[in-house]
Amino acid sequence: MVTLAEVARHAGVSASTVSYVLSGKRSISATTRDRVERSIEELGYHPNAGARALASSRSNIIALMMPLRTDMYVPVMMEIALAVATTARTHGYDVLLLTGEEGPAAVRRVAGSGLADAMILMDVELLDARLPLVREAGRPAVLIGLPADTTGLTCVDLDFAATGALCAEHLAELGHREIAVIGEAAAVYERHTGFAERTVEGLRRRARELGLRTLHRPCEGGYASLAGTLARIFGERPGTTGLVVQNEHAIDPLLSLLREQGRAVPEDVSVVAVCPEQVALQASVRLTSVAIPAQEMGRRAVELVMEKLEGRGRPRSTLLPPELTVRASSGPPPARG
Amino acid sequence: MVTLAEVARHAGVSASTVSYVLSGKRSISATTRDRVERSIEELGYHPNAGARALASSRSNIIALMMPLRTDMYVPVMMEIALAVATTARTHGYDVLLLTGEEGPAAVRRVAGSGLADAMILMDVELLDARLPLVREAGRPAVLIGLPADTTGLTCVDLDFAATGALCAEHLAELGHREIAVIGEAAAVYERHTGFAERTVEGLRRRARELGLRTLHRPCEGGYASLAGTLARIFGERPGTTGLVVQNEHAIDPLLSLLREQGRAVPEDVSVVAVCPEQVALQASVRLTSVAIPAQEMGRRAVELVMEKLEGRGRPRSTLLPPELTVRASSGPPPARG
DNA sequence: CTGAAAGCGCTAACAA
DNA sequence: TTGTTAGCGCTTTCAG
Numbered sequence: 067m068v069t070l071a072e073v074a075r076h077a078g079v080s081a082s083t084v085s086y087v088l089s090g091k092r093s094i095s096a097t098t099r100d101r102v103e104r105s106i107e108e109l110g111y112h113p114n115a116g117a118r119a120l121a122s123s124r125s126n127i128i129a130l131m132m133p134l135r136t137d138m139y140v141p142v143m144m145e146i147a148l149a150v151a152t153t154a155r156t157h158g159y160d161v162l163l164l165t166g167e168e169g170p171a172a173v174r175r176v177a178g179s180g181l182a183d184a185m186i187l188m189d190v191e192l193l194d195a196r197l198p199l200v201r202e203a204g205r206p207a208v209l210i211g212l213p214a215d216t217t218g219l220t221c222v223d224l225d226f227a228a229t230g231a232l233c234a235e236h237l238a239e240l241g242h243r244e245i246a247v248i249g250e251a252a253a254v255y256e257r258h259t260g261f262a263e264r265t266v267e268g269l270r271r272r273a274r275e276l277g278l279r280t281l282h283r284p285c286e287g288g289y290a291s292l293a294g295t296l297a298r299i300f301g302e303r304p305g306t307t308g309l310v311v312q313n314e315h316a317i318d319p320l321l322s323l324l325r326e327q328g329r330a331v332p333e334d335v336s337v338v339a340v341c342p343e344q345v346a347l348q349a350s351v352r353l354t355s356v357a358i359p360a361q362e363m364g365r366r367a368v369e370l371v372m373e374k375l376e377g378r379g380r381p382r383s384t385l386l387p388p389e390l391t392v393r394a395s396s397g398p399p400p401a402r403g
Numbered sequence: 404m405v406t407l408a409e410v411a412r413h414a415g416v417s418a419s420t421v422s423y424v425l426s427g428k429r430s431i432s433a434t435t436r437d438r439v440e441r442s443i444e445e446l447g448y449h450p451n452a453g454a455r456a457l458a459s460s461r462s463n464i465i466a467l468m469m470p471l472r473t474d475m476y477v478p479v480m481m482e483i484a485l486a487v488a489t490t491a492r493t494h495g496y497d498v499l500l501l502t503g504e505e506g507p508a509a510v511r512r513v514a515g516s517g518l519a520d521a522m523i524l525m526d527v528e529l530l531d532a533r534l535p536l537v538r539e540a541g542r543p544a545v546l547i548g549l550p551a552d553t554t555g556l557t558c559v560d561l562d563f564a565a566t567g568a569l570c571a572e573h574l575a576e577l578g579h580r581e582i583a584v585i586g587e588a589a590a591v592y593e594r595h596t597g598f599a600e601r602t603v604e605g606l607r608r609r610a611r612e613l614g615l616r617t618l619h620r621p622c623e624g625g626y627a628s629l630a631g632t633l634a635r636i637f638g639e640r641p642g643t644t645g646l647v648v649q650n651e652h653a654i655d656p657l658l659s660l661l662r663e664q665g666r667a668v669p670e671d672v673s674v675v676a677v678c679p680e681q682v683a684l685q686a687s688v689r690l691t692s693v694a695i696p697a698q699e700m701g702r703r704a705v706e707l708v709m710e711k712l713e714g715r716g717r718p719r720s721t722l723l724p725p726e727l728t729v730r731a732s733s734g735p736p737p738a739r740g
Numbered sequence: 741c742t743g744a745a746a747g748c749g750c751t752a753a754c755a756a
Numbered sequence: 757t758t759g760t761t762a763g764c765g766c767t768t769t770c771a772g
Contacts, residue, residue: 067517069765080743085767095741112515116462117765119453120748130500134485141477148471152504160518163467163500167489178449180404181497288685315685318655322687326662348625348652350659406749417759422751432757454749457764743772748765755760 068111077105088113119180127160128371129182131173131196133189134166137251139314142342142360143188146210149364150186157372159183170196177203184371186210190221192258206374208367212260218381220374222366225385226261229356230269230310232390233338236354237308238276242336242399245273245280245308246299248292248316252284265312265340281306287315289323296323307399312340321350332397338390346393354396356388405448414442425450456517464497465708466519468510468533470526471503474588476651479679479697480525483547486701487523494709496520507533514540521708523547527558529595543711545704549597555718557711559703562722563598566693567606567647569727570675573691574645575613579673579736582610582617582645583636585629585653589621602649602677618643624652626660633660644736649677658687669734675727683730691733693725 074081079098086092087102094102105111119125130150132143151161162182164172173196176182183205187196190211200207201218209221237245247269249255250262266282273280281303285295295316299306311317317339321331329335331351339346339355346355366384373379411418416435423429424439431439442448456462467487469480488498499519501509510533513519520542524533527548537544538555546558574582584606586592587599603619610617618640622632632653636643648654654676658668666672668688676683676692683692703721710716 067765070767071765081766082744082768083742086742089767091768093741098742110515112512112517114457114765115516115518116453116456116460117748118767120451120457120750120764121766121768123453123748123767125453127499132485134489140481144477144481147500148469148502151500151502152471155502155505160513161500162464163484163488163498165485165488165492168492175449178447179452180449181452289687318659319687322655322659322662325659350626350656404749407751408749418750419752419760420758423758426751428752430757435758451749454764455751457766458749458751460751460764741772744770746767746769748767751762751764753760753762756758 068109073105073111077101127162127182129162129176129185131164131187145360146364149361153365153368170199173199177205186367192260208370220381221383226264227268229388230265231272232388233310234269234272240398242308244305246306247282248311249284250313251286285316289319292319308336310338314341331395336396351395352393354393356390405446410442410448414439464499464519466499466513466522468501468524482697483701486698490702490705507536510536514542523704529597545707557707557718558720563601564605566725567602568609569725570647571606571609577735579645581642583643584619585648586621587650588623622653626656629656645673647675651678668732673733688732689730691730693727
């Protein structure tokens, strides 16, 4: 294994010079730099990560804690994770993948050992068991999701309350008066994951202001479950003309079932989805939707982590503004009677 | 920050004793061990990862290289990754997440710096650009997927040739004579990802033996694309009564379109899918399918890595045997005429 | 602009 | 069963 000392000898300079060439932390004459770089190249030198971490007390690693949930939509999680990983690389950091398996203790282990310089937590719940540990970990952390108490924390999330409101507004403007929300699985609400509840609250509040009647039904996703949900919705509120879906597993079944029931979209029922763009575009009807900006969230989280690692940046929450794109699934309600 | 030396002082023993209590690499009297463990507890000691890595030249980290492809089915990738992470933890290892972004050079960087002790590569292509680097990296590696030349390499994969054969057999036994394969996106074949081609080859070979006619059509997934694919299949081979789908994005559209076209499943057309169990179960018809054992693949990969890290275990490929589960989507073909 | 040298915290011989 | 100690390879003062 090639060491820095060997590079130094080969280039006829001191170890510190090689180190500084690598880090750029002090000015080096062009000739020296050239010589060192050539030696590095020739010898195929790679700085040892462990030695670096020990000497500098920085590992250049960010821990990413993912949940192990089965009820979250996987592609979004994945897109966030990949965005985190690639963005981190552009800042010279690698990403350590932690699953929820280990529980909150993982926070302590990774922070305490200095394995990671900072951490990003995904799928944060309103009262997340990891938060106390994060606060006392003494390492920069960024949450993806919004807990109940954000004091001292930095969070990134889509503004789901505004998202719900936006959906209500869009349907109201089109002239709808009765709308229903097909939500996430019941477990998601019970766990108080925040985003799902915020969407519904935002939608309800705005709907009230606009004089819309609303109904909210959680849904497991899949055909069987959705058939039941749909039946109950139209059973309780036959006048429903607008549906807001926040559940990726419900979208395909929803469109299929509506078609089978002879309800045309958007002539008889308008559908607005809260989902990733790709899902909205690949459905059998191009869906009017509010996009979930997964990549943006991952990217932002890393950038906030970097700010903290560099000493700039204090706790603050970033709520990304929702954007609604009108496509083929929404339109005016059918004429009354 | 609490160091091993402080623990030693606090417990009234030497540093090496603390180290050995931690590693269990030599016998310690019960009393000493107790004292040390109590000190560790009281002081809240966590061994420093960098120092450990430097002194032992082992980071206890496994690198996991994921692709950035958009045409692979994400939940499978994710399931593998999570299985890798949790299994690694049970062996005391953490997982570093590398995306394809950095290209093959990531292999060199991670191996050369000693950041990871071993690596697992996902989505390996027949002629994968990372393989030369893996071979010369001098670190244990396990591939998920099967390249063209496996000499000196350890691979894990579902036996896709046998999978294809199994699908052909099932349909043949039911009495079908003309079957079609709805495959992955064309790009997947062009890239020579192996698994997709192997399935079709295995299916074709067995079909020939059984006297079945076959047709294979790649498909992008989504409604529009699938409608075209389906039209071409039934246009060229009106007698087709069995469909094998190896494309998760095609499943929902396929079932919807068949229904709309008045082709009943399985009365008019049998459908056999190659997909994760969950997908087979959540479709509008419970699908006869060969499962993609994502978790098992992740778990196996880690176990093979561990064997190598412990010195046991030479290069060898593990092909997991496919299992076909008969559900509601396959049955005898309609009576002729 | 460059060098010398003191650690960083831990592991693993080597001794006892 | 336990202690002593020499590094592991790099960063970063402190000197020059």
